[in-house]
Amino acid sequence: MAGIHLFVPMLHRRDAVGEHTCALRDRLRAQGIECRIYTELVDPETEADTRPYLAYGAEAAPGDVLVYQVATASAMADWLATRPEPLVLNYHSITPPTFFAAWNNGIARLQVEAIAELGLLASRATLGIGVSTFDAAELTAAGCRNVRVIPVASVSVPPVEPDPNVLAELDADRRVRPGPRWLSVGRLAPNKGHQRTLAALASARATADQSDQPGAHLTIVGGPTEPTYARALRRFADALGVHDAVTFTTGLSEAALAAHYRASDVLVMLSEHEGFGVPLLEAMGQRLPIVALAAGAIAEVLGGVGVLLTSSAPSVVASAVADLLADVDRRDAVAEAGAERFASFGLESAGSDLVEALVAVRDGVGEGAPQWSTSGGPMHPDPTPSH
Amino acid sequence: MTDNHAGTNPDHRVALESETDLLPEEQAVLDAFDRMSPQGSLQWDFDAAFRRFADGGTGLPPPRQWQGAPGDLWDRGRGAKAGERMMGDVISVLANHLAEDSRAVVADATAATAEAIWDAFRLLAGRVEQLEAQAIGLGVEPGLLALPDLDASEWVRELDGWLPASAPASDFPVVIGEVSHPEMLATLVNAGRNVTAVDPRAERIRTAEAQGANVVMADIGDYLRTLTTGSLGAVVLSGCTDRASLVGKAAVVDHALRVLAPAGTLVVLSADPDSWDSALTPVAGDLLGGRPLHPDTWALVLPRRPTRSVVRVVVHPATHGAVHAVVAEVGR
Numbered sequence: 001m002a003g004i005h006l007f008v009p010m011l012h013r014r015d016a017v018g019e020h021t022c023a024l025r026d027r028l029r030a031q032g033i034e035c036r037i038y039t040e041l042v043d044p045e046t047e048a049d050t051r052p053y054l055a056y057g058a059e060a061a062p063g064d065v066l067v068y069q070v071a072t073a074s075a076m077a078d079w080l081a082t083r084p085e086p087l088v089l090n091y092h093s094i095t096p097p098t099f100f101a102a103w104n105n106g107i108a109r110l111q112v113e114a115i116a117e118l119g120l121l122a123s124r125a126t127l128g129i130g131v132s133t134f135d136a137a138e139l140t141a142a143g144c145r146n147v148r149v150i151p152v153a154s155v156s157v158p159p160v161e162p163d164p165n166v167l168a169e170l171d172a173d174r175r176v177r178p179g180p181r182w183l184s185v186g187r188l189a190p191n192k193g194h195q196r197t198l199a200a201l202a203s204a205r206a207t208a209d210q211s212d213q214p215g216a217h218l219t220i221v222g223g224p225t226e227p228t229y230a231r232a233l234r235r236f237a238d239a240l241g242v243h244d245a246v247t248f249t250t251g252l253s254e255a256a257l258a259a260h261y262r263a264s265d266v267l268v269m270l271s272e273h274e275g276f277g278v279p280l281l282e283a284m285g286q287r288l289p290i291v292a293l294a295a296g297a298i299a300e301v302l303g304g305v306g307v308l309l310t311s312s313a314p315s316v317v318a319s320a321v322a323d324l325l326a327d328v329d330r331r332d333a334v335a336e337a338g339a340e341r342f343a344s345f346g347l348e349s350a351g352s353d354l355v356e357a358l359v360a361v362r363d364g365v366g367e368g369a370p371q372w373s374t375s376g377g378p379m380h381p382d383p384t385p386s387h
Numbered sequence: 388m389t390d391n392h393a394g395t396n397p398d399h400r401v402a403l404e405s406e407t408d409l410l411p412e413e414q415a416v417l418d419a420f421d422r423m424s425p426q427g428s429l430q431w432d433f434d435a436a437f438r439r440f441a442d443g444g445t446g447l448p449p450p451r452q453w454q455g456a457p458g459d460l461w462d463r464g465r466g467a468k469a470g471e472r473m474m475g476d477v478i479s480v481l482a483n484h485l486a487e488d489s490r491a492v493v494a495d496a497t498a499a500t501a502e503a504i505w506d507a508f509r510l511l512a513g514r515v516e517q518l519e520a521q522a523i524g525l526g527v528e529p530g531l532l533a534l535p536d537l538d539a540s541e542w543v544r545e546l547d548g549w550l551p552a553s554a555p556a557s558d559f560p561v562v563i564g565e566v567s568h569p570e571m572l573a574t575l576v577n578a579g580r581n582v583t584a585v586d587p588r589a590e591r592i593r594t595a596e597a598q599g600a601n602v603v604m605a606d607i608g609d610y611l612r613t614l615t616t617g618s619l620g621a622v623v624l625s626g627c628t629d630r631a632s633l634v635g636k637a638a639v640v641d642h643a644l645r646v647l648a649p650a651g652t653l654v655v656l657s658a659d660p661d662s663w664d665s666a667l668t669p670v671a672g673d674l675l676g677g678r679p680l681h682p683d684t685w686a687l688v689l690p691r692r693p694t695r696s697v698v699r700v701v702v703h704p705a706t707h708g709a710v711h712a713v714v715a716e717v718g719r
Contacts, residue, residue: 010590012589041590195417227604
């Protein structure tokens with residue numbers, strides 16, 4: 001029986017690509033389509049859910065479609081390039097190696113390999129799926145001729161309810177340590193620009209000091225993807241004298257993360273390369289105003305909501321946050337616009353759109369006809385300002 | 388809104404700021420952060436060293452700054468060994484500068500030159516150690532440097548008894564690096580110990596998490612460096628010193644001793660050197676920077692570490708496995 005099978009270098013729980021892959025498998029199976037997940041490396045936690053990719057050859061069936069989740073380098077890429085089945089690239093953005101070069105040369109080299117592998121597979125792919133027009137443009141540039149934009153399928157709709165205990169803790173903390181609450185959500189990786197957020201916080205606190213106002217506090221939620229960078233961030237917070245005002249946390253449940261969104265005053269996102277930006281949508285869903293740098297897909301995902309900056313200079317960011325928080329009406333309007341943007345983003349249909357696109361490949365519908373271009377297409381999220 | 392606000396601009400390819408948007412003091416602050424990166428520090432410190440070299444009264448124009456990306460320093464040269472390659476690079480950089488006017492430099496800036504060269508080589512030595520410690524820096528896939536599995540099962544039941552007794556046991560935090568034997572973690576967790584497993588490998592971290600341990604995804608040496616002096620009841624180095632150079636071994640052990648509370652315990656689980664040699668592939672044997680120490684060597688070395696007074700060392704040679712255990716207790 002022909003199936004649609006998913007290939008991912010390693011399947012992790014609590015990981016954007018891993019959660020997306022599992023969600024897609026479940027949706028395909030729910031429609032009666034045979035679907036297995038094949039990996040190069042085994043994560044003990046997901047071992048029962050996966051098969052080694054080299055086993056696929058013996059299990060292949062006529063009419064199969066292979067879907068590769070592209071985010072990093074893998075030996076699987078060379079192998080997939082030799083397979084005769086229709087290939088779909090589900091692209092999750094490759095962080096440019098330059099971000100890692102100074103921090104981890106090994107990772108930088110892997111990213112170089114990943115880009116080369118994308119080039120190898122792109123021209124061979126029947127369909128490329130980007131989660132944003134930004135990613136879709138990268139797929140096209142890599143040589144993919146048929147590209148669609150379908151947002152990630154793993155954002156919870158409706159938004160997750162906050163954990164009341166965490167919410168109570170955060171409220172109690174605010175009573176003890178007054179001052180605006182900044183939130184930053186994203187892996188501790190060099191492209192995320194957390195150092196700029198720390199520097200902006202220091203700038204904001206210096207300004208608050210001068211006017212005898214309580215200084216802002218920052219919570220950074222994200223795992224230490226690059227440990228040398230993560231350690232440097234802590235040292236940097238010390239050097240800036242803001243270590244008492246900064247909390248690093250990771251491993252939160254969805255409900256605990258929702259509580260952080262709900263209890264904060266602003267999401268500050270100064271990422272310099274972002275293929276999508278799930279935290280932006282999560283924040284909008286929780287009515288949290290956003291101040292963000294216009295990099296990667298951020299402007300596209302925001303769609304005019306929030307404060308979009310072209311500079312992440314600390315004083316510029318601090319001033320933008322202060323202006324936003326000082327104007328209650330504007331802050332409420334931004335939060336409301338965010339909630340509307342979240343509701344209209346098409347997240348609920350993303351999963352079924354993805355399945356539909358894959359089934360079309362299996363059935364040979366529209367094969368070879370470009371469905372997206374830089375001028376936009378049917379899946380292009382509406383970039384029109386919503387306020 | 389200021390000019391820096393893109394506002395509702397739908398074009399996602401908005402140009403990011405140029406560095407001219409930054410105030411000079413902001414630029415300095417962000418430069419300081421860049422210098423915290425492993426390669427950034429090398430690049431910037433080299434530049435600083437050569438600035439001193441040039442400003443030593445030669446009257447010459449300042450030397451050219453390093454124009455390449457930080458990573459370039461890693462990739463230049465084709466020497467077989469990282470250390471040789473790096474030495475070659477530095478010598479060529481030095482030669483380029485000296486060639487600009489070697490006579491004037493020697494006459495006018497001997498002292499500054501000596502200082503700069505010393506600084507440069509001191510920095511270089513540190514970097515070479517890092518390169519040697521990170522086999523991936525050699526451009527060799529980690530899979531080719533696969534290490535023998537550390538079978539420490541012989542000591543799973545013994546380990547808890549070696550650690551300092553306390554009531555409750557959770558009062559003494561225990562750090563284990565790396566996650567070579569999940570059962571060992573489970574035993575300590577079940578004994579009520581407050582255990583943190585440290586390992587740079589994601590799959591090992593997940594294994595440790597499943598055993599109920601706290602986890603930190605990091606190199607053990609780097610992690611210990613971040614801890615406060617005297618903050619731990621015990622440190623267990625489970626195989627993680629085996630592949631390190633002698634210098635690397637000493638650095639990890641010194642940090643481990645430093646973070647132990649009075650009467651705290653350091654346990655070193657180390658592969659038998661002969662078994663290790665025979666289990667390595669020829670490639671791994673050639674390229675790995677270090678090999679395990681015999682337990683007697685550990686017993687000789689540990690009391691001589693300058694970091695901390697080690698009052699007792701007990702050696703537990705392997706009987707049916709290929710892993711020796713050395714238990715050291717620091718003074719009160």
